[in-house]
Structure formats: structure tokens, C-alpha cells
Amino acid sequence: MTLSAQNALIVQSDCSVLLETHAPRAAAARAAIAPFAELVKSPEHVHTYRLTPLSIWNARAAGLAGEQMVAALREHARYPLPEHVGQEVLDLAERFGRVVIDREADFLRCTCADEALAELLRRDRSAGSYLAERVGATRFRVDPKHRGVLKQALVAAGYPAEDLAGYESGEALAMVLRDRSASGAPFEVRAYQRQAAESFFASGSPRGGSGVIVLPCGAGKTIVGMVAMEMVGQTTLVLTTSLTSVKQWQRELCDKTSLRPDEIAQYTGESKNTGPVTLTTYQILTWRGHREGGFPHLELFRARSWGLIIYDEVHLLPAPVFRATADLQARRRLGLTATLVREDNREADVFALIGPKRFDVPWKDLERQSWIAVATCVEERIPMSAKRRMAYALADRRARFRIAAENPAKLTRLRQLLRQHADGRVLVIGEYIAQVEGIARDIGAPLVTGKTPQAEREIIYERFRRCELRCLVLSKVGNFAVDLPDADVLIQVSGMYGSRQEEAQRLGRILRPKADGRAAHFFTLVSLDTREEEFAHHRKLFLTEQGYSYRIVMASATE
């Protein structure tokens, strides 16, 4: 086995790729494989990438050839590339583009690379049903309304289509980004944000116009969305996860673009208006009167001739919206997310219906460039009293988690942490309402839960932004789209610790760079010797794999 010690990559037979970050050629290797390998984890010393069909097709969609991918692997591999891995990359890469969807008058045309493939797809139970009249040995007509479902079926069949059918134009929207925000602060789009938007837009060609931008929380995905809106210059529908997020988009659009407030409409539970730019939530779109009923608000997709649809937090896209999106393939679609990981493993649907990944940048890279705050993660293990330990021991398995989560000793430690971070802007997040209510009462901080009226939430958030409040207690409503840029300490007292999304989102609350450059602190309080530790184990793996420093301390050592 030949050894090129300077090289940073080790390609394993299971198609995973290890990158030794200290190797002399590590940076070059990272740049070479990033377009076609999916970064799975990036702990210190060794990063793990995986070559998957989606990662390779994403790269093909970006114009990279299979031979270039294999050449990059060979150039940077420390040991000879396993032959079957190289072959698999070539095979997968070769599959992309063997089916092309383009436009022919009022119909779409699906062209296969050869007759054998055309026959194969025609006989495919799923894809075959969307291929209409055969207009040649290798060509089929396709009903435009089947464009999305056909693409889904082709991905499932292993032959992702290159969609060159282009987009319908929406109504024009005159919108530019300001040099100086409405609040008077200078505003400049960061280079990576503009690069992300450009890679999505692709100069307006049919090869661009749909896809996903992956940026960590706090990196300014909203800004990327606004740049994309400026580039497209057409009416835009923005789908977000919550009303708070709608408010945040509205605030940002008014602050940083030339849009007037009356040009921005909200389609929410409160008001159902549409405008050149319409902001809505997944919840309202997927609302229905009864279980078997339809989704009346999905009509919003057809309410106007949208030139662009933005899916915020695309990893949370609910199934009905996927279905609706399948019918909207003639619109430009932009997905924004911090992670492509979906707990329901529907990454392939995101690829087929929203589009391929167009841009991503590792969290740690932005941290190094100070675009997001440096964060330290600390897990504190709090012992339970003997009485509570006995109650825990005698409880059934489901009840145990709650007993551990609501350990009263956490409150003592919480008070200590609040004293230690007396100058910090602190968010306390918990899973159980009774627990967060108790904490809010004890420390005298306002509480925001799902029951808190939206108006009241906005007032509380605004007071926090204006530094009138130093500490805020949140139930799990705080997981998503709470725009509190100055928060720098987050203490989670309980949670669904097994969820990787929740960890990323909660951490994201404090990752906005601070004006004074101070670091962010992410504390998790878990009860010692309980199931919380097991859940914390998953969180630990996730955060360390993202490259964050993670410490575990025993409560006694901290006192």
C-alpha cells in the first residue's frame, strides 16, 4: 500500500471519507471534496464526509463531472482509492443528467439518454405512470402538473432528472437592498451571503433558480433570502416556521430593503392578506377543519403569480407542503436551512422538489471568521436528593425522564449560573411548562410559552432586545426563530435531548455575533445517574461532531 503522508484524505470502502485536519494538504482536500461529499461530522482532528447519491447528484447539478470527483479523491487520498468507490462515484455521477426535462410548447419533454433507459423508466411502476405519450425512441411528453412527482419518482428510481424546463415569471417586484438600514446602521451583505444567493440564482439560467442554501444559525439566512429576492425581482412568498419568524422577516425586510410596509403582507392566523411579498407559516398552510378535510390555505400558492417561493427552515417542511410544492415546479424555489438532516429522512424529497444543495459552509469556518459567535457547550450533572432518587427508581420508565428533568436541584445551579453571568443576556429553555413556570417565578423573569399571546410575546422580545430584560424563560417555543441577537447565554434545564434538530436550533439562538465579541455559553443541566445522561450522550455526539468544544462537569466541582 503506497502512503502519501502529506495527503489528508482516507477513503474507506463504505464510501465514507476521513479528512485529517492537521495534514499539510487538508485545506486543499477540503475544498476539493466539499462540492460532492456531504460533511457528516467535523470534530477536532478528523472530519468525516460521506459520498451519497444525493451528494454526488448535488455536485452534478452544480456542473461537476464524475471524473473530476474521482480525480479529486485520487489526488488527495493518502492511500490508494478503493476501486469500487471510484467506480460507484462514476456510476452515480453518470446517472445524473441521463434524464432531462425541458419544455416543448405547452408540454414538458422528458428525454432519456438511450432507448434502454427509456424502456426501463417506462416500465418503472412509479416514474412510468407520469410519462405520457412517447414521442420518440427516447422521448416522452409529460404533463406540466406532473413535473414535481416525476422528479421525485426519478430520484427514487436512481436517475435524477436535470430540470431545464425553466420557470414561469411572476409579477415584477422593484426591490433593492439598502446600504444603510432603516434604523441608520450601515448594512452590507457579507461575501458568503452574496455567493450563496448567486449560486442559487445562477444568473437567471434554468440551471439555477431552485435549490437549498445551508448556513448555520446566526449566519444570516434571512439576508441570503433577501439577496435572492433582489436578484429574482419578482413577487415572493416566504414560508416560515412560526408567527415570530414572520415578524422577524417583516422587520428585516422593512429595515434592510426598499420595500414599503404595505408591500409586505402577512398570511397568518391573525390576518390573511396577500401582497407582492407575502409571509406565512407552515402551520397555517397545513391547517384543516377536520382530519379528513383538505388544506384550504394551500390555495395561497396559487393566489398570485409568485416569481419566487422561499422555504425557511426547509428541514421542517411538512408533508402537505411537499405535496403542494410538487405542483409548483414552474416557480423558483429557495430552501434555507441550518441542516439538511431531517428526522424523517426525507432528504431526497427536498432534493427532488425544492432542488439540489447550492451552497453550504461549515459552522466552524464562519466562527473562525467571526461571522458567528464562538460557543462553548457545558453539560452540568446535578445530583438528585436521596428522596428523589428513590422516587426515580420506583417510577416507570416514561415517568423517570420527567422526574429527572424536573430535579429541583437544577434551580439551585441555575441561580448560581445566573450570578456567574450577571452581565450576560440569558435565555432559559425548558421542556415542561410547570418547570419553566416555577423557574420564572423563582428568578423573577418573564415567561414565554405556547399560550403566551403573540402580542405579548413581541413585547417581551422587544424589551429583551432593548436590554430592559436581562433574562428570559422560554418553553420549547424558543427553539425556532426567536430573533434575540444579543442573547449570549443559554441554559437548557430540560428538553427532548435526543433530537439533533433541537440542539442545533437551541444553540443557534445564541450564535449571532456579539457587538463586543464575547463568546456564547450553552449550558445543559442534567440530573446525575439518570436517563437524562443517556439523552445527553446523543447531544454530546452531535455538538462535538459539529466541532464545538464540549465539557462535562459535575455539579460538586462547579460549586
Added chain:
Amino acid sequence: MMRYHADDRIPTLKAALTEHMNGEDLKRLGAHTKQKLPGRKAEIAAVILDYLAGERLQKVWQRLDTLQQAAVAEVVHSASPRFPADRFRAKYGGDPDWGTSDKYGYRRNPSLLGFFFYGKRVMPDDLKARLEAFVPPPAAVTIQTVAQLPATCELHCFRRSAKAKHTQEVSEAVPLEIHHTETAAQRELLAVLRLIDAGKVVVSDKTRRPSAAAIATITGVLEGGDFYPVLAVAKGREDENAGPIRAFAWPLLVQAGGLAQLSGTRLQLTRAGRKALAQPAAETLRNLWDKWRHTTLIDELARIECVKGQTGKKGKHGLTAVSSRRDAISVALAESPGGVWIATDEFFRFLRASGIDFSVSEDPWHLYIGDPHYGSLGYAHCGSILEERYLYAFLLEYAATLGIIDVALVPPAGARHNYHDLWGADDLVYFNRYDGLMFLRVTPLGAYCLGAEDAYRPAPLETRPVLHVLPNLEVAAIGAALEPGDRIALDTYATRLSDLVWRLEPDRLLAAMDAGRPIHEIREFLEARSGAAIPATVTRLLDDIAERSTKIRERGLARLVECADAALAALIANDSRIGKHCLQAGERHLVVPAASEAAFKRNLREAGYLLAAGETRPVPSGPKAGSRKKAAED
């Protein structure tokens, strides 16, 4: 006339010349004096005596070549007057120049060395005394060590080609497999004792050897399996599997060491064996080594199955005491430098050259291969093959199993060829299963067991940065190639995720600890192989595991006793005499520790109860005893 001396001693030079030499030989020896020799034997002897008289002896000695001087020195500075031919050959690699003779040993033309040795190459006592004054002591025996083990060994063997229908010699470079036994032995000892405690080791009540099932069970707990894994035999090929070695040895070792004894056909732990479960394994291994040296449970020669006649009356009587053989090897191991590799052939040479030699049989004519007559091992050309193979058997099966020596092995088939010219050896794929033992190295545990060191100081783990221990609990082997031992250790501690990545997981670590790997050893391994401090998350995980592993302790076996009702159980549990020998478990059950069983039974009898086998008869839940009595009275 020649006289036979019981001790081969020759008191004087004059006696040697006159009584141990004939006239013809005297003349040929006297020719070296360059003097005109008289005709009579006594006169020639007088000339030679005169030639060697006084300081002239030293001048004659100076005329000897280096090897001849060494031959003189070996005898002058030893207790015996006789020239040690075999030892000399082993030490110097050849014989000194004795002169010439015809093929039958006659017409001798002695060299100058003939002035110093007579008869059966014996040095006269007076001559020896005179030589002591100026002959320097011989060089000490040295043992050649190997600085760097070769990666492979070239093996030659004969394979029958089914296609060509003939046998042809093939050679291939076979990787040398290194087995680090020191820590493995300590873990394996505990694992085997636990198996015995669980009643899973069946042995023959006659030979005390483990059954095939017991060997399979024990192989399952050996680190990386036995020395040689069992390989499927390809069609048309001979079975070249070596068979069990460590799995065979362990049951015998613990029996010989008094840690286990036969109970029916199963082994059970003795009191010493139970104690060994809780004490440092190094101490137990030392005791096992000491006791093995004197055991008569088995003669290692019996494991060399191709040597027949061992159980026959004559063959058996001819065998030397097995303890003397083991002692000789043990002394040679103790004198060998520790921590360095030694070729097995070199160790055998050292054993012979240093005079701590042994022989397997006083009468090897009754041991044979294939046929008792043609295949006898008493023929001169058989040389020391018995001793050599006995040495390998003892070293690999017992010394290596006990962690005394590390070993480097190749498969036995084709490893050695010095038996091919023996009658009846044509059909053997190897002489015995130990033929593949190519190198050995005395471990620190070995030095302690052999008495070369006063205390056991485990060898520090070699720092070799071949791993990256990552904060997400993964271990990536992206440095130089991993050694098999490192791979086995990683497979034991962690779950393999891909070719080069493992993940440390709590259940895997607990299983490793349960198999006898203490957490500090795991930590040391990770530090030594990563060449850096391990990340805090990994440290925390190991600390957690270490802490949890001490929270629940095994306190030995106990018997579960069921009482007829809750009241009786409470009565016994609270009895001042019986209660201290049992614990109440639930309403009707008592737990009696095995150590307290006899006292519990005795006190129970004294209290008027008996511990019966089978199910208890519960008290009927109808009318109470008092009301039944009243009803009877009515």
C-alpha cells in the same frame, strides 16, 4: 590395559599417557615434539612428559589455535575434566581441530590438542591444575537478540497439485504474527476462572484434559482466539490446522496450580481459585508457573503426537523426569535478556551452550515415528529433535499462555524442515503444532515469575501515535498501519463503524471491563496509541464507566431458600443465630451466602427445621392453626 574410571577422571598426565594410550597413538602424538622417539611405550611417554614439563607446557598451549585454546579453557575452568563436545559445538559453532583419523576412528593423527585430552577426551587432573595458572577463562555464553523482527518468514512446503497430479515444493512469504501475552494472560486467567465458576469447563476424569466443548468455550474468551484460528480445509488439501494450544493449556494449568478441581466431569473452583478471582492476576500467574514446573499432570511430550512409544513400557521408563526438563528451560529463560526478541533456534543453542541442557529420554531408541524399528529416534541422525520440539511445546503452550514470553509465530506447516529425513515423517504436514514458534521475548511478567525481578512492573505501553481519539467518542486509525494487537484491543473496547473508525460506547466498554480489562488500561492504551491526551468527553465517559463499575459488587454465590410462609421467613431472618447467616428476600424467601451455608444449615437444624430439596408446602390459607386446633377439640 585400559582401566575404566567410574567418573572418567585421570589423575595424572603420566597415567593418561601410559594407561589411556596405545603405543601407536603415543608415537603419533610424540611426533609433535620433533624429537627422535625411542621404541618403547614407556620411553615415548617419558619424552612427552618431558616435553610438557614446567614452563614448556605454556609454550605448547600457545601453539594451539583459538578454537583449540577455547576447548582447553572450557575444561580447565569447569568442574568436569571431560570435554563437553555438544556444548562446545553449540557455543562456538563447531569442533576444535582434533587431528585426523580414518572413517572408523583408527589411524589417528592427533593435533596438538592431543597433549591435553586423553581417552574419552578427558583432561588429567594434574595437567588441569597446572593449566589453571595461565589459561584464561573462556568467554561467557552470549545470546543473540533481534533488534527488529522481520515482517515475514519464508515458508517452504510441499503441496500436491490435483491438476498436475504430483507434489511440488512451494514457498511463500508468510507474515509473522506477534502475540503480546503479558496482559492477555492476566485477563484470560480471570476469564477462564469465571468459566469454571459457571460450570462450563468439562474435562476428562482420567486425563484431566479439556473436552472439545470446553476447548471451544475457552477459545471464545481468549483474546483474539487461540494462537492459530481454525481454518477450513480446502478440498484436496491436507488439514494443516494446529489445533488448540492456549485453550488446551488453561484447564491443565489451573488444575496443576490448585485453582480448580474435578467435580464429576466438570471443573469447579477451589478456595484458592475463588481467592484468585479477587487478587492481582500477576501473583496467581507466578504461582501457576511455579506449580506447573513440578506438575505430573501431563508430560508436554505427550502433545507431540507423532512421537510414538511414549506410553509403551520401555519408552515410558526411558523418559527423563519432566520437572528436570522444565527447570532447565526455566533457568535458561531467566538468564535470557528480557524485553528483546530472540529467535527460537538461538534460544535452543543458548540452552545447550550454557550447559543448562536437558534430555527428553535416556533411551530414545524406544521412541519412534511411524515404525518402531525403522523410525526409531535413537539413530544419530535424529540429533536433538526431541529436545528441540519439547522446548517449543513447553514454551508456546505453557510459557506463552501464562504470559511469561511474547511469541512471534508463523503457521506450523512448512515452518521447519529438520525432520524431513526421518523415517516415517513424509506424511507429516508439520512435526508438531508448535513448529511455527519463530521468536520469543521474555516479558516483565516473565522476569517476575522466573525470579529475575523481585516485583512485577508491567511494561509501559509503547507510545505509537497511530490513532486519533476524537471528542465525539470516535477513534480513527489514520496513522501508520495498525498492529493486530491494536486492532483486537479496539474491537474489544469500541464498536467498529468503518474500515478505520471505531466508536467508544458505554456498553462495549463495560463488556471489556467485564472481560478483565480495567478502565485504566483502556485509558493508557488510547493515550499511548494516540500519543496525546485524550479529549475531555472521552475522559468523562471513561470516568463514568469506572465509577459505575464499582457501584455494584459481586459477593459470591448464594442459595435461595423458600419458606412455607412469610411469618416463618421473618422468624428465621430475625433469629439471633440463624439470621446472621442469611438475608430476607421478599416475603417468603431467604438468601444464604455460599460461605455461610454450612452454618445456616446447622443452626436451622438446631432451631428444629431442615433445609429440604424441592418445593415447600405452603400453609393453607383456610382457618388459622388455632381455630383448626379448636375444631379438632370440638
